[in-house]
Amino acid sequence: MSTDTTGVAAPGTPPTEVAPTQVCASTPMGYGSMRRKEDARFIRGQGRYLDDIALPGMLHGAVLRSPFAHAKIVSIDTSAAEAHPKVKAVITGETLAGLGLAWMPTLSHDVQAVLATDKVRFQGQEVAFVVAEDRYSARDALALIEVDYEPLDAVIDARKALDEGAPVIRDDLDGRTDNHIFDWEAGDSAATDDVFANADVVASCDMLYPRVHPAPMETCGSIASMDPVTGKLTVYTTTQAPHAHRTIYALVAGLPEHKIQVISPDIGGGFGNKVGIYPGYVCAVVGTIVTGAPVKWVEDRSENLMATSFARDYHMHGEIASTKDGKLLGVRVKVLADHGAFNGTAQPSKMPAGLFHVFSGSYDMAAAHCAVTGVYTNKAPGGVAYACSFRITEAVYLIERLVDVLAHDQGWDPAELRMKNLLKPEQFPYTTALGWEYDSGDYPTTLQKALDIAGYAELRREQAAKRERGELMGIGIAFFTEAVGAGPRRTMDILGLGMADGAELRVHPTGKAVLRLSCMSQGQGHVTTFAQIVAEELGISPDDIEVVQGDTDQTPFGLGTYGSRSTPVSGAATAIVARKVRERAKIVAAAMLEVSPDDLEWEKGRFHVAGDPSASAAIADIAMAAHSDLELPEGVEGHLDATCVYNPPNLTYPCGAYICVVDVDKGTGQASVRRFIAVDDCGVRINPMIVEGQVHGGLADGVGMALMQLMAFDSDGNHLGASFMDYLLPTAMECPSWELGETVTPSPHHPIGAKGVGESATVGSPPAVVNAVLDAIGVRHADMPLTPAHVWRAMRGEPIRTDLAIG
Amino acid sequence: MQVPAQFDYERATGVAHAIALLTRYGPESRLVAGGHSLIPMMKLRIANPETLIDINDLDELKGISIASADGADALRIGAMVRHTELLESPLAVEHFPILVDAERVIADPVVRNRGTIGGSLCQADPSEDLSAAFTALHAVAVIEGADGRREVSAREFHTGPYQTVVGDAEILVEVRVPIRPGSGSAYEKVERRVGDWAVAAGGAALWLDADTITEVGIGLTAVGAEHFCAAQAEDYLRGGPVTEERFVEAGRIAAEHVRPTADQRGPEDYKRHLAGELTTRALRRAAARAQHGTEA
Incomplete structure (x- = not known):
């Protein structure tokens, strides 16, 4: 490869200093690094989390769990427990079977035991409540x-799950004779094979993205309270998706949806761990029905670690093809996906491997193909969690490892190889070999910036000098493309629920406002960011905007916060609903100023008559007028509010x-x-400080996964x-x-040009750390x-x- | 939330009172000092004592000082000394930097603020750091029972994993480390993450007369070393000169005699390798400190 075709920093380039982000001294009227409105509460210990809530007469539940990974239940004797003077009820699978609730549907076309009736299928499985x-x-x-x-006998090694004679885990399913769940493919197999057959160079590698766990600081929990008078069920619960939970309770328990209120109080971290419905939640609902008390x-x-949604567990065989001078041509991969004892992955329902098929990454590639096989094992169900953007973590790890393996084999510099193959700005919008339409990006500039901050050439020199002395240092690079903001209704749904989000905005007569959202913060700072979006559009201070989330009786329908979808979907809904309010405000202002709406111009926070800035109406005055006796034109409603349902045209x-x-x-x-340089492009940044906080968290995740986090199992x-x-x-x-x-590089299809960022660093950082360690020790591959x-x-x-x- | 089973609670007012309470409540009672091992085990319901006897008020078990007897000085460390106190003790820094090295890598500040020296030793976790450090220092444990006090070498203190010579109605009251001139000591630990239990660790103490090693102690953590000790490596070094080659050989001998078991912290071969590597590193640093002071 010739170095002069790349933009890699010339030798001698010193590292570029990065200035720390300045936090706004006062609240900005719109975007900017303002302090988080919610933090005054959180840092004083005044948050209100699930376990802080106590209802009058409330009882407490506990789950008995299986000590075995795979065992037949011969009998359960609850008589001694029932005789305990403080015990109000003991619920078993048999109790639930009588109510038709022993099994519940998963988010992936399977069923899962609420309390085991026939067998236990993983250690920690729920047996009694x-x-x-x-x-x-x-x-x-x-x-x-x-x-x-x-x-x-238990099936622990996923690679043996499909062996002849392997114990059949899911004998509850009719006619089931093996542990196979699904086969799924993406890309053009023949075209990819053709590219590989004609390639100068092919590098292949077996790699495992091990099972890890999101481990939020707050574990999962629920308080269920059935009001015997009104027949209304209130469920306080740690959910990232309150509306989805309500609908699922209605579908699972047969309860009328209008008699269910799901409330997410403050959530102490979710990362995908709090998307699904767990048996404990259902047991709490049954518990309140049985006892009449909350x-x-x-x-x-x-x-939490043993039984709730884990992440990854992808056994991958990847291959990458290139020309002899380092032009990448294609990539193909076979995946064995360990889904545990029940297929309960949480992703768009038509996509059993989630969005894994963005694995051609950030490179211009002629062809790509993947074949994914899902298997049951005697482990907890899950797979899609931990800030993975529906398995893009696995995809990015695969491609970024393969690029390094190729560079290792050929003696190429991994920065040069990437720079040579990154998509060029003029190629956007770019349709990948796997069918994704990437919206925007300037990848070479992004990589160059990271190389400049790192002082890449100087680092390589230092590394060479250290090697001479027998010391080991390594430099690892990863370039990722995320695909977030699920998603377009025509392709993405969860249990048939399209992934569009509602938003409602009401400006009060005094010019203060309330924004109601379907998504749910778990620490991301929604109360601040979404108020800033409204502020930017309407000129109402973020301090004057109440953001309501997490209560299904108070908010519009939507699918919740995961997959970095809040800003791409609910953020877009917020911008649009604010613009709708602004359109109404314009009509009201025209009536106030006795001019035609067409004669008005908007400056942030007020309309003025074109050519006469002194003739103007501020948004607060417009709000009061909208609620007053001011006569409005025919067909124009009073008050100042709007609703919106946003169906994203594409991912960001x-x-x-x-x-x-x-x-x-x-x-x-x-x-x-020693160092970690992260240059992120998430389009327009609403609150750069919050963005950086999200990136910090994800980078720490990457260090954790690459170096220490692991859930292994013995035989x-x-x-x-x-x-x-x-x-x-x-x-x-x-x-x-x-x-x-x-x-x-703003998203061209998002109303404010923003892209999701919550998971970017978790997705992008593990391969950078792994590549660095392997670079240090000169080893081609070793698993995390x-x-x-x-x-x-x-x-x-x-x-x-x-x-x-x-x- | 993890919650313990029901238990009774007594608060001892002195060592004699604590021993009386231990006698009264019998083997199902447990002393609680810092509680950072016992309470989590109770919450996990791995330990289910019927009675907890709280010894946090026992002032006679507190403090770090120089004790002189028969013309010999010793560093006296009370059993209720918190890890943080030992970590920050000027006496420890001056005389036995191995203790500071070890304390710096025990758990995290929150645990160190509460956990005690005596609690760690009596918990007798095979991965616990102080046992190896005191073994290297040839320390002595002082144990009190109804019949008075007795002294036991740190090397004889443990009878197995989670087991010590302290009887059901006895209390470890203090640890004494003899102070002799020409000493240098160091502790080297490999952990998967800060605050984790050791994958393996090695401590070394040397007493030099010019370049000759007059006495040596090598303690090993989490590698299945008998009495937490590398006795054969000590024998090899004792009486000989300080050289790099001999420290490497001592590491090799130490590695040869450990019996590590594989777990998620590492396979057997890696732990054995660490036993040698860390022995050598600790010896190297201990010698530098003996020759050039604790800044080394």
């Missing part, structure tokens, strides 16, 4: 329930260039991240990561001071997490299989 006067008694009573299990169920940390495609610098201790295998199916002693989350000590940069032991083994050519117990 105790309702007692306090949580201590509920826990005590669990020990009084006697379950007679007959252990069965029932609270809050899981503990081990329950944020991108980013990440560079990680690590040092590795040759004698111990310990890798430490009996025992979960080896069921507490924070074993499931390691990164701390500030493992994170460097992030060096952030930005480029801005690159713990000290694994790095040491990889250096010796004996990498560890990380999904199984270390033997």
Whole structure:
């Protein structure tokens, strides 16, 4: 490859300093790095989370869980538990079967046991539910329930799930004789094979994206309260998608939807862990129906780690083809997807591998193809969670690892190889070989900016000098394209519910406003960001806008917050509903100023008569007039409000260039991240400080996944990561001071040009860290997490299989 | 939320009172000091003591000082000394930097503010750091029961994982480390993440007369070393000169004699490798400190 065709920084270029973001001193009238409106509450410990809520007469539930990964339930004796003086009810699968609730539908065309009736299928599966006067008694009573299990052989290694004679996990399904869930393909297989047959160079690699867990600070929980007088069920619950939950409760329990109110209080982190409905939630509903009192169920940390939605668990075989001078031609991949004991992945229902098929990444590629096979194993259900943008984490990891493997094999510089193949700005909108229409981007500029901040050439020189001395440092690059903002109704739905979002905006007579949203913050700062969107459009201060979310009785329908969809979908709905209000305000202002609406011009916060700025009406005055006795033109309604349902025409495609610098201790295998440069392009930034906060969190996720987070299982199916002693989350000590940069290519189809960003860094950072560590030790590939032991083994050519117990 | 089973609670007012309470409530009672091992185990219902005897008011178990007896000085560390106190102790920094090295990598500040030296030793987790550090220092544990006090070498303190020589109605009251001239010490730990239990760790203490090693202690954590100790490597080094080659050889000998078990922190071969690597590194740093002071 010739270096002069790339934009890689010339030798001697010093690193570019990154200036820290300045927080606005006062509230901006629109976009800007204002402090988060919600934080005054949160940092004082005045948030109101699920477990802070206590209803009069409330009882407490606890779940008895299976100690076995796979076992037949011979009998369950609840008599001793029922005799406990503080126990009000003991619910088993048999109880639920009588109500038709022993099984519930999943989000992926399967069913899942609420409480096990026939068998347990993973360690930690729900077997019985105790309702007692306090949580201590509920826990005590669990020990009084006697379950007679007959252990069965378990399917733990996904690669053996389809073996002849493997135990059949889902014998509850009619005619089921194996553990196969689905086969799914994307791309043109023949065209891709053709490209590979004629390519000069092919690099292939087996890689595992291991099972990890979102592990939000707050675990999942629910309080169900059935009002016996009105027949109304109120469910306070940790949900990222309150409206979807309400509809599912109606469908699952057969309760009338208008008699169900789902309320999300403050949520202490979700990351996709709080999208689905868990058995504990259903049990709390049954508990309140059975006892007539409100029932609270809050899981503990081990329950959260063992039984709620995990993420990834993709066994991938990837291949990449290129010309001999480094022009990428095609990529193909076979995936074995471990979905656990029930197929409960949460993604657009027509897409069993989510959006994995964006795996051709950020490169101009002639052809691409994937074949994904989903299998059942004796592990908890899930797969789509942890800020993955519906499996784009796996896709980006695959392609960014393959590019590095190719560079490793050919002795090419990974920055040059990427720069040479990135899509060019003039190619947008760009339709990929897999059918996605990327909306906008200037990838070479984004990568160059990251290389400049890093001082890439200088780093390579330092690395070479260190190698001479026997010291190991590595530089890892990842360039990602995200696809977020699900999604267009014609292609994307969840259980038949199209992924459009509603928004309602009402300006009060005094010019203050209330915005009602269907999405639900779990810490993302919606109360601030969405108020800023309205402020930008209407000139009402963000401080004067109440943002209401999380209560199905108070907000319009929509599918919730996950997949980085809030700004792309609900943010667009907010901009549009604000513009609708502005159109109404224009008519009112015209009546006030006794001119034609066509004669008015908008400046932020007021309309004035064209050519006469002194003849104007401010938005607050317009609001008062709209509610007054002012005579409005025929057909114009009074008041100042609007509603909107936004159906996105396409996804938004944020991108980013990440560079990680690590040092590795040759004698111990310990890798430490010295620097991390992240240049993100998420289009227009509404609140840059919040964007940076989201990026910081995602980068820490990447360090965690790449170096330490892991849920492995032993051969009996025992979960080896069921507490924070074993499931390691990164701390500030493992994170460097992030060096952030930005480029801005607005989304052409989004009303304010914004793209989602909540998951970008989680998606983009793991391959950067892994590429850096492997670059340091000169090893072609080793799977995450690159713990000290694994790095040491990889250096010796004996990498560890990380999904199984270390033997 | 994880909640413990029901238990009774007593608050001891002195060592004699605590021993009386232990005697009264029997083997199903447990002392609680910092509580950072016992309380989580109770919440997980792995430990279900019927009675907790709180010894946080026992002032006689607190403090770090120099104790002199028979013309010999020793560093006295009370069993109720919090990890943070030892970490920040000028006496520890001056005499036994290995303790500061070890404390710096024990858990996190929140745990160190509450957890105690005695609690860590008596919990006797095989991955606990102080046992190896005190083994390297040839420390002595002082245990009190109804019949008075007795002293046990740190190397004889543990009888197995989570098991010590402290009887049902006894209390560890303090640890004594003899102070002798020419010493240098260091502790080296590999963990998967800050605050994690050791994958493996090694501590070394050297006493030098010019370039000759007059006495040596090597303690190993989490690698299945008998008595947390690398006795064969100590024997190899004792009486010989300080050289890099001999430290490497001592590491090799230490690695040869450990019996690590594989777990999610690492396979057996890696832990064995670390036993050697960390022994060598700790020796190197201990020697530098003996020769050039604790800044080394």
